[in-house]
Amino acid sequence: MSILVLAEHHDGALAGATAHVVAAAQQIGGDIDVLVAGENVAAIAEAAAKLDGVSKVRVADNAAYAHLLAEPTAALIAELAGDYSHVLAVASTTGKNVLPRVAALKDVAQISEIIAVESADTFKRPIYAGNAIATVQSEDALKVITVRTTGFDAVAEGGSAAIEAVDFVADNAQSTFIKEELAQSDRPELGAAKVVISGGRGMGNGENFKLLDGIADKLGAAIGASRAAVDAGFVPNDMQVGQTGKIVAPDLYIAVGISGAIQHLAGMKDSKVIVAINKDEEAPIFQVADYGLVADLFEAVPELEQQL
Amino acid sequence: MKVLAAVKRVIDYNVKIRVKPDHSDVDLTNVKMAMNPFCEIAVEEAVRLKEKGAATEIVAVTIGPKAAQEQLRTALALGADRAIHVETDERVESLGAAKALAKLVEEEQPGLVILGKQAIDTDNNQTGQMLAALTGLPQGTFASAVDVDGEKVQVTREIDGGLQTVELTLPAIVTTDLRLNEPRYAKLPDIMKAKKKPLDVKSPADLGVEVASKVKLLKVEPPAERQGGVKVGSVDELVDKLKNEAKVIS
Numbered sequence: 001m002s003i004l005v006l007a008e009h010h011d012g013a014l015a016g017a018t019a020h021v022v023a024a025a026q027q028i029g030g031d032i033d034v035l036v037a038g039e040n041v042a043a044i045a046e047a048a049a050k051l052d053g054v055s056k057v058r059v060a061d062n063a064a065y066a067h068l069l070a071e072p073t074a075a076l077i078a079e080l081a082g083d084y085s086h087v088l089a090v091a092s093t094t095g096k097n098v099l100p101r102v103a104a105l106k107d108v109a110q111i112s113e114i115i116a117v118e119s120a121d122t123f124k125r126p127i128y129a130g131n132a133i134a135t136v137q138s139e140d141a142l143k144v145i146t147v148r149t150t151g152f153d154a155v156a157e158g159g160s161a162a163i164e165a166v167d168f169v170a171d172n173a174q175s176t177f178i179k180e181e182l183a184q185s186d187r188p189e190l191g192a193a194k195v196v197i198s199g200g201r202g203m204g205n206g207e208n209f210k211l212l213d214g215i216a217d218k219l220g221a222a223i224g225a226s227r228a229a230v231d232a233g234f235v236p237n238d239m240q241v242g243q244t245g246k247i248v249a250p251d252l253y254i255a256v257g258i259s260g261a262i263q264h265l266a267g268m269k270d271s272k273v274i275v276a277i278n279k280d281e282e283a284p285i286f287q288v289a290d291y292g293l294v295a296d297l298f299e300a301v302p303e304l305e306q307q308l
Numbered sequence: 309m310k311v312l313a314a315v316k317r318v319i320d321y322n323v324k325i326r327v328k329p330d331h332s333d334v335d336l337t338n339v340k341m342a343m344n345p346f347c348e349i350a351v352e353e354a355v356r357l358k359e360k361g362a363a364t365e366i367v368a369v370t371i372g373p374k375a376a377q378e379q380l381r382t383a384l385a386l387g388a389d390r391a392i393h394v395e396t397d398e399r400v401e402s403l404g405a406a407k408a409l410a411k412l413v414e415e416e417q418p419g420l421v422i423l424g425k426q427a428i429d430t431d432n433n434q435t436g437q438m439l440a441a442l443t444g445l446p447q448g449t450f451a452s453a454v455d456v457d458g459e460k461v462q463v464t465r466e467i468d469g470g471l472q473t474v475e476l477t478l479p480a481i482v483t484t485d486l487r488l489n490e491p492r493y494a495k496l497p498d499i500m501k502a503k504k505k506p507l508d509v510k511s512p513a514d515l516g517v518e519v520a521s522k523v524k525l526l527k528v529e530p531p532a533e534r535q536g537g538v539k540v541g542s543v544d545e546l547v548d549k550l551k552n553e554a555k556v557i558s
Contacts, residue, residue: 010469069474070447093467097449100402100437109403109523112432127431128325132334135527174446174477178462182470219557237487238470244486252556269534273554275546290537290554293546303543
């Protein structure tokens with residue numbers, strides 16, 4: 001068996017999420033190759049070659065793969081897939097965009113967002129917003145899988161895999177990249193942060209989200225939000241934690257002014273310790289919180305910041 | 309331009325689901341069902357394209373059991389012109405659904421197919437992408453804005469770091485994200501009128517496709533329950549617990 005992992009990268013750097021997918025690949029067993037596709041990705045390939053457990057890094061460095069548009073990237077992976085029993089990617093917006101297209105090109109099903117490997121063809125994945133865990137078995141010769149990174153610990157660095165170029169260039173006359181507007185933030189990435197503090201509708205407005213900055217600074221935390229806060233326009237939508245946003249599992253998750261709808265819990269209930277600050281003691285969030293404080297957040301948050 | 313909007317009948321998103329005692333699946337008996345929220349957004353976008361004059365006809369499509377016709381009637385009440393029901397009692401997942409839809413795309417030749425980005429039951433997020441692959445069309449997934457301009461469509465996509473805009477040649481496949489629009493409610497007169505709109509029923513065999521899922525569902529379990537925690541009386545106590553009991557801050 002051999003496994004191809006699609007490297008996740010942003011702004012010229014390998015994303016930490018890739019190391020979690022390599023860990024999932026190790027549990028499946030077999031040789032692990034990493035595919036780095038994009039434009040000017042030599043440095044990313046070097047970083048991928050250092051991941052423990054990787055035997056080879058294949059680099060498709062071409063303008064055709066800039067921004068990893070689905071059409072050329074899927075064509076590339078489908079071209080290489082014949083050499084592999086499994087193709088894995090992060091369950092990120094890139095992985096979710098590209099991999100199902102690969103699966104259909106190869107006429108196989110895809111298994112989305114696995115959280116555990118039972119065997120080389122059997123996996124666990126959450127369904128119904130994480131309110132049920134399904135164990136599924138693929139009968140396809142090629143398994144196409146996206147990995148929920150919170151289910152697997154990242155592999156360390158220390159390897160030195162061989163790097164080889166892939167010369168296949170996909171034609172693409174159908175889609176063109178126009179522009180990207182990325183949110184600028186000095187804080188850790190939401191998906192990878194050890195501490196996350198999130199605000200909900202109870203924050204009242206976008207201005208009040210600044211109240212969370214002090215605590216985030218002191219704890220080195222990422223700042224998240226509930227869908228209600230995003231829909232109300234308080235914060236941009238890439239901050240959304242939940243079934244349809246980001247899935248996080250930090251050591252500490254602090255939910256401020258968040259009621260705890262099913263869809264939000266789906267995104268954070270695997271956190272090690274959950275703290276809820278909410279003035280409604282009946283809020284569902286208290287059913288999953290390890291420590292609940294029934295208080296007005298406008299008093300409790302500044303006080304908490306002072307005490308840290 | 310004709311627009312195809314795919315809809316799915318799923319458990320209502322507010323329902324707290326139960327796993328069957330034998331762990332074979334989720335218990336759907338006597339549970340409130342509804343149109344998948346992302347599909348509502350897809351239908352709404354199709355209707356808006358028609359209102360803008362970018363679309364001429366909207367065809368709503370579903371694959372599923374007989375009861376799924378309720379969701380097609382909802383789509384018709386919201387503004388779809390006609391509906392196609394691919395009736396099957398099989399457990400259908402993305403690849404099967406995409407194959408049936410690909411046949412319909414071949415038959416209907418739409419300029420645009422709009423689907424939700426994921427169904428809230430299986431949480432797969434695959435069908436639109438698979439349909440794009442099977443039809444050889446470009447895809448604009450997780451759309452928060454769709455702008456049809458002549459032979460092209462600009463799609464603004466919600467990606468992990470923010471927003472990305474791509475331009476696709478038509479025909480194309482688009483999947484909706486939450487913030488694409490605010491779906492309208494069906495009005496009573498429209499619900500009555502929807503009963504008279506055409507609804508075609510086909511079988512997967514008519515389309516010449518196998519829709520049954522190739523992925524075996526071995527077991528469905530409830531997730532590990534979190535231990536209910538404690539309520540603390542003050543911020544002091546909270547900080548003390550986080551430092552000394554949970555040891556997550558120093």
